[in-house]
Amino acid sequence: MLRIEALTKTYGDVRAVDDVTLEVPRGQLVGVIGRSGAGKSTLLRMVNRLSEPSAGRIGFEDADVTALRGAALRRWRARCAMIFQQFNLVGRLDVLTNALLGRLNDQGFVASMTARFTGAERADAIRALDRLDMAQTALQRADTLSGGQQQRVAIARALMQQPDILLADEPIASLDPRSASIVMDALRRINREDGLTVVCNLHTLDTARTYCDRVVGMMQGRLVFDGAPRELDDATVKRIYGVEAEEALSETVTSTQLSAAS
């Protein structure tokens, strides 16, 4: 169980995340929706402590995540994997090494500086890549892959972390519709098969409706909706998206058209 209590992040006068309280039970696939600037990324980055909260508390199981420092903090980041809109792979390294980076947290200093991974770790990496149907690209440089393929490698890296939670910050926002549905399908499959908790920021509504168990709506840093996808009525959508409502609704048609059938 992930517990977020009164979490707040301010940048100067901007309250990027404003007093958000949220509980996510194990195994749930939660979609966070909201227009750009609503604070979705900031919320996720605080959960994995890439960003320091200004106030509030994050707890996981019995641990106080907000209090972690140093090695314990890095261990938490490893347990709480994250994938990004821009994939954030190391473009000049091959796919296999990128997947192996998910194990950095277990490596000794010399082993990680010299990129020495064990045979068992390599085998795990290949298996993780294979789950994403990317094993055949293992020795290719990451920056030669398409966006959708890169995101699948990023998911494989996340799996290598053997995480308790997977955070996804707009994982499909820069992908074409077909790649987008492949990536979302992969996230949902991993969520179901491994019982992995997934919190996923989504710009478009339909993706959230198609894939998520639960949808959380944010507006100007505040939590303004929390419920099942079917509870999202037009009035709520208008409230969350404001002037972008049209766009959010129309983009849906292109973003997950293919997967809606699956």
Place this chain on the structure above:
Amino acid sequence: MGWATAGPGPRSPAYAMASTASTFDGDPVATFERHYAEVATQRRRRTLLFWAIFVVILGVAIDVSTFFPERLAEGLPKIGGYLYDTLPVLRPEHLFADVETAGSLAYWYFNLPKYAGLLFTTINMALFSTLLGAIGALLLCFAASRNLAPNWWIFTLSRRFLEFCRAVPEVVFALIFVYAFGIGPAAGVLAIAIHSAGALGKLFSEVNENVDHGALDGVRAAGGNWFEEMRYGVLPQVWPNFLSYIWMRLEINIRASSIIGFVGGGGIGQELHYVISFNYYEEVSAIVILIVLTVTCTDLISERLRHRAIGRENLM
């Protein structure tokens, strides 16, 4: 003078567009000409000011350095005289005769085995000092990058340290090390290595400051520590640039290591200093020619290798 002098031609598409969707008031050509004239005047003024300042500085510099024409006129013939003295006496009929015969090439280069050994030392000094310098720069450059340093203290300390290494001339370091460790290549290598570390460290950290932070975030989010962030988030991106800087430094260091011997830093420079001091005129020219040949050859080889390396950057 940039784009203003080129300007859009009368029939260019840009001109056609301007006449349909004009952003100028009234006649676009007249407006442009007026604006152009203004810009040109401004530039002329700036150029004039630049030359005025330049002339003043030049005057001061000449005065300070006592670089006067009459001294120059007096000194130049002396240079000619010295150069003439260093020329070997070569006799065409004996040119390829053995070491014993005065006037042969072999006689001139009677010390060639010794020179070759010293030259080998010099090149090794350059290689080794570049390697040491590159390692030093690599270790410090991440901490000396504003965007990567873990905190302000480490950033400032490593940056100041690199500045110090770079600001002190190699010869000064060499003098100190010769005093401490005695005459020989070790002092020269250390001196050049420290200066190289400073120079390379600065260049490296500038490359680091333009790095894309995506990969860094990725490594951090996976639980990597600072060293792992640098190793995987930064190094793969910057390594090709680092390599070309190291290469450039090697070329510089071959020159530097032939000179460093003058203060006791070992290699061919030390021999050159010796023959100059003892007025072994013919040996001076023999050694200078060898050094010039070496530097030219390394530059040529280096250029070849660099061209071959372009496009093949899978070095990591």
